[in-house]
Amino acid sequence: MSKMKQTLPLVAAALVLTTGSFIGPSFIQPEAVAASEPATPTTTTTTTPTTPSHLVGTRTAARTPAELLTLLGERIKAKDVEGIIALHEPEAAIVDYDGSIVRGHAAIRAFYIEWFKLDPVLTVNPLQTVVAGGWRTWDGKTRDRTASIMGDYSLTQNAADGTRETFTGAFCDTVKEQWDGSWLYIQDNPYPPHGGPAPTAAHH
Numbered sequence: 069m070s071k072m073k074q075t076l077p078l079v080a081a082a083l084v085l086t087t088g089s090f091i092g093p094s095f096i097q098p099e100a101v102a103a104s105e106p107a108t109p110t111t112t113t114t115t116t117p118t119t120p121s122h123l124v125g126t127r128t129a130a131r132t133p134a135e136l137l138t139l140l141g142e143r144i145k146a147k148d149v150e151g152i153i154a155l156h157e158p159e160a161a162i163v164d165y166d167g168s169i170v171r172g173h174a175a176i177r178a179f180y181i182e183w184f185k186l187d188p189v190l191t192v193n194p195l196q197t198v199v200a201g202g203w204r205t206w207d208g209k210t211r212d213r214t215a216s217i218m219g220d221y222s223l224t225q226n227a228a229d230g231t232r233e234t235f236t237g238a239f240c241d242t243v244k245e246q247w248d249g250s251w252l253y254i255q256d257n258p259y260p261p262h263g264g265p266a267p268t269a270a271h272h
Contacts, residue, residue: 129250133215133243136251156253163257186225194219213245
């Protein structure tokens, strides 16, 4: 689901995306469902760091993890910062390359505003989604589930010298089902555990 400065905070991007909060009633019924969701890579392009007026107040809720990833990509492309924030739980986090954490709506908002100045073009390729956990409700439905969305991405954005630079990587985002059946990000992690030297330029 963005270019992160290594000293600060993947949609952005790869997206985001995703790591959260957990609540639930009695009678836990762990439910693990592994589902592969290969999808056509999504390309996200950004232009100006503003929220288009026609998007203000229009907030579609995601009903599945895949739909949440799609909405994040659309809102990143539209530079809809408040729409992006609406897809995250209040204590959601973004993981930076150096392991530092950008946590909470205010910090995530600042992160996206800064990242959009780099004119990023993000292509995200989700490869697998695993849904698990949750609580069985009185009507037999499972709610409060958690999902991991895993895949790879490529990102092109402005470098400090004005040229365009491209990065590739893998991501593992964590999303959470809400009690109304919608899904929100709790962690956007474009940097699962990795080794090797740090890149010469910071990136999301």
